[in-house]
Amino acid sequence: MANYDELITSLQTHGQDHVLQFWDRLNDQERAELANDLASVNFDQVKSEFDTAMSAASMGKLDDFMQPPPAESIGHADSFPPSDQMREWFQAGLAAIAKGTVAALLLAGGQGTRLGSKDPKGMFPLGLPSGKTLYQLQAERLVRLQALAAAQFGGQPVIPWYIMTSDATLEKTRSYFESHHYFGLDKANIFFFKQNVIPSLTPEGKLMLGTKNSLARNPDGNGGLYRALKDFGALADMAARKIEHVHVYCVDNVLVKVANPVFIGFCMSINAPAGALVVPKASPEEKVGVVCQVNGKHQVVEYSEISEKTAHLRNADGALTYAAGNICNHYFTRDFLEICSKRYDELPYHVAHKKIPVANEEGVPETPTSNNGIKLEKFVFDVFRFADKLAILEVTREAAFSPLKNASGAESGTAETCCRDLFNLHRRYLAAAGAKFVVGGQEVCSD
Incomplete structure (x- = not known):
């Protein structure tokens, strides 16, 4: 001491x-x-990072520095049934899976707090008739994808699954998988690790006490992935397995195609070290970040960083100029992840004003009723600036994006809307395969 x-x-x-x-x-x-x-704690470093983040947060709009992404970097996988191009990308991705060069990386640090649960969000009961959770759905998709690759190319293909949790979700996640026998996957091919934590700060940059004898800390954001990959040996494990392609995604998307062969095949086709799956913005006002370029570098610009005028800009064909909505669904080569881990300190921290539990006058942790502090966070997509080429693949929401965000009663992002969107997608699959839907003895439309 x-x-x-x-x-x-x-x-x-x-x-x-x-x-x-x-x-x-x-x-x-x-x-x-x-x-x-x-x-x-490195006090000088904390002060420098805080000052830099606060300065960036006060810079205002980025309109004058933005450009749409180059057309040659954008692909489309929005047709159903799949186009010939989509089938080609799928075959290339599936071949890579069969070779054992593809891994899935799940960002699973979030709890279901907004859903009224203290469990990891991946364990939240969606209300499906099967009782399956997000974790189970994703695990079973990996099982199926391995089987598809084996059926077409032979052998016993393996898709290693790297799961980044937080301090709050690690043990519950690990225990949940163990109690469900890893949902048919081999335990040896699932790699659990957690993101790091950093001190939470007051709006003036002061440290905060979480208890009378410990600092208040918060996870360093999903951008902490790049340091955690190295710190906990996940990058070394990927290298040992000769992984070349990594699909990174967030836990809350009920429609996510894990280790997505179409996405991987597209990124491979243009030899891009990084990629982003996007959906068209529903409206200029939609509160979603957009993939674009800022001062010639690839970046996701948040809706709050764009003026209303720029958000409403349209091309000659009437489409929104900045329409590539980010859904936190990314591709990276392993070589690029190695670069990101080495350049981690170059990534900026972003400011998030939060209700942070702190020690009261008796030294007992107490959660305030209003925002009392700042969490500094890095974002997973901030590494796009390091890529000389970014592959952008546009997909439809109904086929690829339905996140679980809110408690029942909200307009969207609830367990109910997730179930609805999953059912609708599966109905489309069944109808395309020739299934008929009959209600009360009458055939009904499958749309």
Whole structure:
């Protein structure tokens, strides 16, 4: 444990000595825990990152620096039944799976707090007749995709599944998979790891106490992936398996095509180190980030960073100029992930104002009723700026995107809307295969 005099001198130098407010009430073990927690913090780095993030947050709109992505980088996989081009991409992706060079990477750090649950979002009961959860649906899609590759190319293809959790979701996720026998997958091919945490801060950049003897901390955002991949050995595991292509996606999308062969095949076809699956914005006002270029670099620009005028810009054909809605569904080569892990410190932090549980006057954690602090977060798509080429594949919402975001009663993003969208997609599949739908003895339209 650091000497108290040395500790307080260091804290005073950096204007952070308020975190010792409970020191006189702590026992020796608690003092050691707090001192060790503080010793892990680089105060100068925290201040620099905070100042940079706050400065970026105050920059205003990006309209004058934006350009649409180049047309040659955009593909379309929005026809049903699939077009010949989509079938070609699918075959190329499936061949890569058969060779054992494809991995899936799940971002599963979120809890179902907004859904009224403390469990990982992947475990939330959707209300499907089968009782399946997001985790189970995705696992079974991997099982099926491995079987398809084996049937066409032979052998026993394996798609390793890397699952990044948070501190809050790691053990519950691991236990859930174990209790369900990994949903038919081989345990040896599932790699659990977690994102790192960083100190939460006040709006003035001060450290916050989560308890009387520990700092308040928050996950470093899904962009923390690139540091966590290296820190926990996932990149080394990919290298040992000779993985070349990685499909990265968020847990909450009930329609996600895990290790998507069409997407992978498209990115391979234009030799892109990174790719983004997008859906057309539903309207200029839709609150979704758009994939574009900023000062010549690939970037996702959030809706709040674009003026109303730019959001409404349209091309000669009437389509929105900035229409490539980001759905956090990405492709990376393993070589590119290696580059991202080495350049992690170049990625910016973004400011998120949140209700952060902090120690009250008695030193007991207490959640405020309004935003009291700032979480600094990096975003998974921030690495697009490192790519010399970004593959952008446009798909339809009804076939590829229905996220679970909100509790029942909201207009969208609920368990009910997710079930509806999944049912509708499966009805389309069945109808395309020749199935008829009969209700009360009468055949009904499958649309």
